[in-house]
Amino acid sequence: MRKKTKITIDPKYILAAVLVFCVVLGVISYRFEDKMTPIRSAAGNAMIPMQKGINSIGRKLSDRFDYFTTMKKTVDENKKLKKEIAELSAENKLLQQDKYELDNFRKLYDLDEQYAGYPKVAARVINGDPTNWNNIFIIDKGTDDGLKKNMNVMAGDGLVGIITEVNKSYAKVRSIIDDDSNVYGTVLKNSENCIVSGNLVRMKDGVIDVTGIDGNVEIEDGAEIVTSQISDKYLPGILVGYLRGLKKDSSNITQEGYLTPVVDFSNLDMVFVITEVKDSAELEEMLK
Amino acid sequence: MKRYISMLLLTIVCFLLQTSVFPHLKLTNVMPNLLVVITSAAGFMYGRKLGLFTGFFCGAFIDLLYSSVVGVSIFIYVLIGYCNGMINKLYFKDDLAIPLFALAISDLAYGFLYYVCYFLMRGRLEILVYLIQVMIPEMIYTTVIGIFIYKFMHWLEEKMYPEQEIPLGKGEAEKQDTYHVV
Incomplete structure (x- = not known):
């Protein structure tokens, strides 16, 4: 039998050390924000590409999830919407006439133009x-x-x-x-x-x-x-x-x-x- | 060493799932917290040191990528890992009740500490509202997800360290009471 020669530290002390480390880290990151940037970007550069890949799976799952939860709702909604389309297309013609008027008002506001710019x-x-x-x-x-x-x-x-x-x-x-x-x-x-x-x-x-x-x-x-x-x-x-x-x-x-x-x-x-x-x-x- | 590496990999996988998949699977605006599951499980199954280790990395990933102040999440997760490690002696493989109970408490503690660190400090005093709307739903969802993760970790454990039958006798009979009788 070999004797164990490993040095063992009581986890208590590791805990204490880590907690003190956290406090120091918190103060550093709060006080000298820019000093942390290299570490942050290192972590980010490692994680982001992987997240990008997995995110597409997440979106697919989310679509599936929505698909099941909203299937029944969608069927009902579809019927209602078809009826609405007929009404709306008639209304739309009227609205298009109003739009010219609205555009003039928009110019007065000048806000939206700035916005699009x-x-x-x-x-x-x-x-x-x-x-x-x-x-x-x-x-x-x-x-x-x-x-x-x-x-x-x-x-x-x-x-x-x-x-x-x-x-x-x-x-x-x-x-x-x-x-x-x-x-x-x-x-x-x-x-x-x-x-x-x-x-x-x-x-x-x-x-x-x-x-x-x-x-x-x-x-x-x-x-x-x-x-x-x-x-x-x-x-x-x-x-x-x-x-x-x-x-x-x-x-x-x-x-x-x-x-x-x-x-x-x-x-x-x-x-x-x-x-x-x-x-x-x-x-x-x-x-x- | 093998365990440390496997826990680190598992942490990374959980972090990726947590940030990229679970935000799409929110129920009542709340998602489960896989990182608490993994930290609690590491502490509970393998003891205080691995709990600390896993908690440290879970907290570090969150802090470095998402928080403005680095250290708060590490603090919370390390505490969770350590406290779960203290009840490591209660760990028995076929029993899921105790780990899930520990997990539920851990997640509630996590929610409370996070609330104190980030919300109470800014004068958001309605703790009951946060308890009912965020912490408790999260706890329930997390515990349910926790069942699957514990099953997965048990399976992984079996793959990594297959149980060996130890033959009795062969001149080592005097040591037999130190082994588990299979």
Whole structure:
């Protein structure tokens, strides 16, 4: 029989060492964010390609999953929709006439033109957050495609979020429904400023919080909220969602309500990144 | 050593599934937490050291790729791995009740710690709402998924270390009580 010559350390001490290491790491990553970047990108570069591959399986599975759960609904819906198509096509002709009128109004607003004028890059969502607590995802474009930190991300015609971290081949996006997200918004109709903040609990009902609207104004449900001029990270005039349920908050000075986002966050696939960072240099100078 | 490597590979596979497949399979807006399953299982089946090891990597992957502050998830997962390792003596292969119970507690603890670290610190005080809407659904879903992962790990264990019948006698009879009687 050989005698064991291995050195054994009591796991207690390893635990203590690791926990201390965590605290140190936390302080370092908080205080000197840029020092962690090489380690982060090393982990990212190892994981992202694998995630890209598996993600396609995930999408297929998700389609299957939807297929079974919605099959019955779809059949019923199909019947209803066919009836609707007939009605709608008649209506459509009328609406097309209205469209010319609308285009003229749009020009007056001047907002949408600015909006379409932002340069955009399309990107694909690789994966979602591994926890049930946050709403962060990773897209497959990075500095190689000209992305930078603080660029705005859209899907369809609504705001999705903002890039919080960018690497060579991928970027991390924090969506507006994340519990930690705050966006300065403006009610389109009367330019009333407000703060749109994500809320994990409310998101179950498909809404997030809107706070800080002046207590004296009356705004009806369904008013559009767009990103505000005064925000230092979000470009102005991007549609965020629709306001509802406005009421006085506990301070009795301002009002709060809910916002239904335009974007369907449960099934994000393609997003657009606006490759223009809001120039807040002026603002920073003023703050100095 | 073989076990450490296999656990690391399993961690990577679980992390990939967790981030790329399970977000599509959410039920009531909640997905199971495979990483807690794997950490808890490693601790429970192989002891404190492997629990620590697996927890460290689970936390590190999450922190490096998703969190703004590195260290919080590592802290939580390492604690889970270690605590599960402490009840390693209760491990008995054919029994799934105790590991699943431990897993449920671990996942609840994970949810609570995560809530304290990231939500309570920002003044989100409605712990009951978070408990009912996030932690408990996640716990149930995770425990159900845990059954399959434990089955898979038992199968893997058998492939890696096939049970050997130890012949009695042959001059080693005095040692026979140290072996399991097959």
